[in-house]
Amino acid sequence: MPESLEDLVELLDLEKIDVDLFRGRQPQTAMQRVFGGQVLGQALAAAGRTVEPERIVHSLHGYFLRGGDTSVPIIYRPEPTRDGGSFSSRRVVASQNGKPIFYMSASFQRLEPGLDHQDPMPDDLVAPDEAPTLASVLEARSGRKAADWDKEWAALDVRLAGVTGRQFWIKAAGKLPDDPALHACVLAYASDLTLLGASLLPHGIVIGDRRIQPASLDHALWFHRQFRADEWLLYDQASPSASGARGFATGRLFTENGHLVASVAQEGLIRPVGLDLD
Incomplete structure (x- = not known):
């Protein structure tokens, strides 16, 4: 995965190879498949390159069709499906070796005033400066060294x-x-990092456990309010259900001062491999 934030920004800066056709490079990684958040972020970047800058993404819905090959660049083809007076929509196909690996639909809107309400932010939280890093938590739970986790997720600070x-x-x-478009792409990238793990928590299992075969299946993200992805966001997650080797999870992202800026939903594969279900 990107070894720094600068690497992530470069990863999201796609190469234009033709009209409405872009190439996304791959980072150095030990992962066997392309991280789903990378495809989400790059697909959103491709869609955004075809939309007027004053139109901001407010939702995206994606399906992961095949595991991505980390050694092959990904080709993104955004289709300009609609440009109305206030909204624009795009459909993006991501492919490798001539086969689609990911589909996404995204909608963009001109900023405008309207009715406003939101859920309150959870309380009883550990402050960011006092919270343990995700790498240290995963080291304790998985046995894999914190330095290994840090190397894969160095572009993000997660606690x-x-x-x-x-x-x-x-x-x-x-x-x-x-x-704002870059901040939305970075948030899309980050939104896939911990969410699938929420559906394993009720079973005392963490992502990385070899008894589980995990993979993102689909991912939806709604942007409610303006935000900065380089300022602390609380990612509050829940898993209402797991069945049929699939886990369903939802998430809400709040700023430190309590503004709800995004909501996420995902279903992922959590197939038991050598796990005793009795």
């Missing part, structure tokens, strides 16, 4: 915000340019 293991502080590990 455990509550004792339940389903609340995290998360932000880019450094300063980002003042580009």
Whole structure:
């Protein structure tokens, strides 16, 4: 995965190879498959390159079709499906070796005033400066060294915000340019990091356990309010259900001062491999 925030920003800066056709490079990684958040972020970047800058993404819905090959660049083809007076929509196909690995639909809107309400932010949280890092928590739970986790997720600063293991502080590990589209892509990237693990917590299992075959199946993200991805966001997660070797999880992202800026939903594969279900 990207070894720094600068690497992540470069990863999201796609190469234009033709009209509405982009190439996304791959980072150095020990992972066997492309991280789902990378495909989400790059696909959103491709869609955003075809939309007027004043139109901001407000939702995306993606399906992971095949595991991505980390040694092959990914080709992104955004289709300009609609440009109305206030909204624009795009459909993006990501492919490798001539086969689609990911589909995404995204909708963009001009900023406008309207009715406003939100859920309150959870309380009883550990402050970011006092919270343990995700790498140290995973080291204790998985036995894999914290340095290995840090190397894979160096572009992000992620810390455990509550004792339940389903609340995290998360932000880019450094300063980002003042580009709302880039901040949305970084948040899309980060939103896939810990969410699938929420569906394993009720069973006392963590991501990385070899008894589970995990994979993201689909991912939806709604952007409610303006935010910066380089400032602390609380990622509050829950898993209402797991069945059929699939886990369903939802998440809410709040700023430190309590503004709800995004909501997430995901279903993922959590197939038992050598796990005693009795």
